[in-house]
Amino acid sequence: MSYVYGDGTEALKGIDLTVAPGEFIAVIGENGSGKSTLVKHFNGLLKPGRGKVLLDGKSTKGQEVARLARTCGMLGQNPNNQLVADTTGEEIEATLEALEIPEESRARLTDGVLQLLELEPFLDDDPRDLSCGERERVALASVLVYEPRLLVLDEPTRGVDQETKNRLAGYLAEYHFRGNAVVLVTHDLEFAASCCERVILMGDGRILADGDKHRVLSESLFFTTQFNKTFREAAPGVVTGEEAARALEALR
Ligand SMILES: Nc1ncnc2c1ncn2[C@@H]1O[C@H](COP(=O)(O)OP(=O)(O)O)[C@@H](O)[C@H]1O
Ligand SMILES: [Mg+2]
The missing domain is CATH 3.40.50.300 (P-loop containing nucleotide triphosphate hydrolases)
Structure with missing residues (x-):
């Protein structure tokens, strides 16, 4: 192509x-x-x-990003721009909502990703108040949470410490x-x-x-x-x- x-x-x-x-x-x-x-x-x-x-x-062609994103999750070059909600929990919920993930699996998926990315303490925090690294983890969580079979990360290590x-x-x-x-x-x-x-x-x-x-x-x-x-x-x-x-x- x-x-x-x-x-x-x-x-x-x-x-x-x-x-x-x-x-x-x-x-x-x-x-x-x-x-x-x-x-x-x-x-x-x-x-x-x-x-x-x-x-x-x-x-x-002819398919919407919201549909394709269920298979291919993507974290763009400026993950901060992808954050839309007022708390970490709402951010993750917003993704699940947008991708129409069934209600009954949401809690399990959310708990899994919060644990994996060690975000439980920040559940009720506004992502804008978090450190840069924590914010990136929230952005990553909102992609990982629904387990896309293809995960794409565009320059996730830029300006990130070892x-x-x-x-x-x-x-x-x-x-x-x-x-x-x-x-x-x-x-x-x-x-x-x-x-x-x-x-x-x-x-x-x-x-x-x-x-x-x-x-x-x-x-x-x-x-x-x-x-x-x-x-x-x-x-x-x-x-x-x-x-x-x-x-x-x-x-x-
Ligand atoms: N929105 C855009 N409009 C016009 N040209 C663009 C746009 N985005 C990227 N380009 C150009 O397309 C080429 C490839 O860019 P890009 O895919 O961003 O490369 P990379 O990610 O490898 O740095 C470059 O020449 C860049 O300037
Ligand atoms: Mg690039």
Whole structure:
């Protein structure tokens, strides 16, 4: 598929991509390479110019975002903008309401996500009064709560400290473990390498590389991790610290 913005910017060109159930994918690439435009097609926020996007085998054309969002939950680049309610509890309830999740499963889903994201203490707080990290957790909760089978996060680690990152990695691992697919748009290659299995590298509206993270990251001199750059001669294909340690141990 391809996509051209109203001002003539060709943001996506000749994209051919399949995301399978249960995958954990990082989408990487320079600013302006089309990452956000690409993922906005997954839940129908944007509809392709040429070609088509199928979600669950059905074209997104003519389907409403509110409908598609049940399968593909998305946290955009500015999650704060996604917050609409006066309390954390109402925020989560608003999502369940908007997506017409059956009343009888709401309490179970809400309790689950509050526990996972450690948000119980903030249930009655106004999200606007919370810290930045807490607010992002509320935004994440309002997506995770209804358990979309495909979760898309657009740059969730921007300006986030290491501890929050580690926790986010934990939540995502748990979410993925339960059989859901996760697509992470990120500049943070160390984070991508530690969480994901498959990496899609974008450049100038195209997919430049797509495959197992070890292969894609090893092929690039620039889009790779510090561990890969440091150890690529001694231990080719290594992308994380753990892998480097194991490979070096084996070399002894
Ligand atoms: N609303 C818009 N109108 C016009 N051009 C846009 C719009 N949003 C993004 N673009 C352009 O589309 C291209 C891809 O942008 P984007 O998908 O945001 O890239 P990325 O997320 O990789 O930084 C860029 O050239 C960007 O300037
Ligand atoms: Mg972007």
